[in-house]
Amino acid sequence: MSAEPIRLVGSDLVADTLGPELKAFAAVNELRLAIELRGSRLGMETLQAGGADLALVVLGSEDTPPGPEFVNSIVGYLTTVVAVPATVPLSQIHFGQLAGVFGASEVTNIKRWSELGVTGSWGVRGITAVAVSRRGGLAVDLFRYEVLKTPDLKSTVVQFKDVASATARIGGEEGGIALLPSPPEEGGPLKVLLVAKGERDVAYGPTSENLHTGDYPLRLPVRLVFRKTDAKRLNFLIRHLLADETAPTLLKAGVVPLPVQTRNQLVFELENVR
Known part of the structure; x- marks a missing residue:
């Protein structure tokens, strides 16, 4: 040495x-x-x-x-991981939908799960948008500049300083969609959504392989x-x-x-x- x-x-x-x-x-x-x-x-x-x-x-x-x-x-x-309660009948999402949930100045303004194609009891519920703030990493900034037309979040987006607080919020009865810097624990109350850039594009999960090839678009x-x-x-x-x-x-x-x-x-x- x-x-x-x-x-x-x-x-x-x-x-x-x-x-x-x-x-x-x-x-x-x-x-x-x-x-x-x-x-x-x-x-x-x-x-x-x-x-x-x-x-x-x-x-x-x-x-x-x-x-x-x-x-x-x-x-x-x-990366920016998109997580929802495991019981929500939704497996993937694209940039336009995410922008409608989180963006302040977007073409669409998505407020309910049904607007994402979710049916059943979840469909009639409002969506709580949650993010880990800058204090907890770059996930929210990466999202703002890669997904939104103008990098402004809705005033209703609830931001937490760490992953544990954010996941606890959407893991409760109210549910929600969270932007996280890392995936939640496997087998827990949350799941990770596959993400696509466009409505017709193939959606991918944030695996090391998909991040390295660029297939997962938030990296x-x-x-x-x-x-x-x-x-x-x-x-x-x-x-x-x-x-x-x-x-x-x-x-x-x-x-x-x-x-x-x-x-x-x-x-x-x-x-x-x-």
């Missing part, structure tokens, strides 16, 4: 979950690791200025991509950026970030890891960076 500490910077969205896990990994492996997860833009500025070795970041379209001296690899995805890449000249020194830590045992920690942080085969291929490619 290098005597110099590895300086990791990047997104504050993963700080509370990934930070402690990496500190524990470093302690067990006697790896000197300095972690400053205080934001993607700040992290990239620090990396490019020579103040860091490795950045785990979310880059927007307005951000300048790193230069050719850097490796810039996608290692996972942030934002999470990138690992470092200098090519540092590849060998950083390899041990990078392998851990892409390892199967780290995947649950990333999921808890709202980052859907790459499919296993894709991850393994990426590990091989990064080991051979020159």
